[in-house]
Amino acid sequence: GAGVSQTPSNKVTEKGKYVELRCDPISGHTALYWYRQSLGQGPEFLIYFQGTGAADDSGLPNDRFFAVRPEGSVSTLKIQRTERGDSAVYLCASSVQGTRGTDTQYFGPGTRLTVL
Amino acid sequence: QKEVEQNSGPLSVPEGAIASLNCTYSDRGSQSFFWYRQYSGKSPELIMSIYSNGDKEDGRFTAQLNKASQYVSLLIRDSQPSDSATYLCAVYGMDSNYQLIWGAGTKLIIKP
Numbered sequence: 001g002a003g004v005s006q007t008p009s010n011k012v013t014e015k016g017k018y019v020e021l022r023c024d025p026i027s028g029h030t031a032l033y034w035y036r037q038s039l040g041q042g043p044e045f046l047i048y049f050q051g052t053g054a055a056d057d058s059g060l061p062n063d064r065f066f067a068v069r070p071e072g073s074v075s076t077l078k079i080q081r082t083e084r085g086d087s088a089v090y091l092c093a094s095s096v097q098g099t100r101g102t103d104t105q106y107f108g109p110g111t112r113l114t115v116l
Numbered sequence: 117q118k119e120v121e122q123n124s125g126p127l128s129v130p131e132g133a134i135a136s137l138n139c140t141y142s143d144r145g146s147q148s149f150f151w152y153r154q155y156s157g158k159s160p161e162l163i164m165s166i167y168s169n170g171d172k173e174d175g176r177f178t179a180q181l182n183k184a185s186q187y188v189s190l191l192i193r194d195s196q197p198s199d200s201a202t203y204l205c206a207v208y209g210m211d212s213n214y215q216l217i218w219g220a221g222t223k224l225i226i227k228p
Binding site: 031033040041042043044045048050055056089091095098099100101102103104105106107108109110 | 120124147148150152158159160161162165167204206208212213214215216218219220221
């Protein structure tokens, strides 16, 4: 079946602009995760959805970052007033349940965000 | 603070040899362990998961877990140039069913 998809694959924007990044998880996966990855680092946790609700948003760096998953499937990560430090690869992952401590997380191809 | 530690490398291994990648973790109660492979410019893809002490084999890959020593390793037999990538170790902590704790990865280079 289809894997996790993310759009756009690349996004270049100017400082201060608003961006939206989209994630379409594997069909039937109730858990969805957003990560951010900088060069030479492992993925950095941002937010976790269980169904439609954000069960843990403790990784969001500040209130410029917000994410939604209104119907329990597709999710959008929204970044307001972008800053150069927001430049990174934004990864989305999904898993079957996210409640057992054993689920494999499957990653999408990522969105490379560059803030000029 | 819960941590996962990996040698950043690069680890250079001749083609056909065994590559050994290591990972230590700080949360003694961790139960689930994952190795992901990440090619340059790509996203992480799962190689192996392991939940019990001992060895788990899948083709050329063997994961080894020692919970007493808080150590997990990945062996790659008959290394191929296509195995050249960064290998990330990830662990679910004892008090989280969803948040993976990630190492920074080890860069592996297989020399023909």
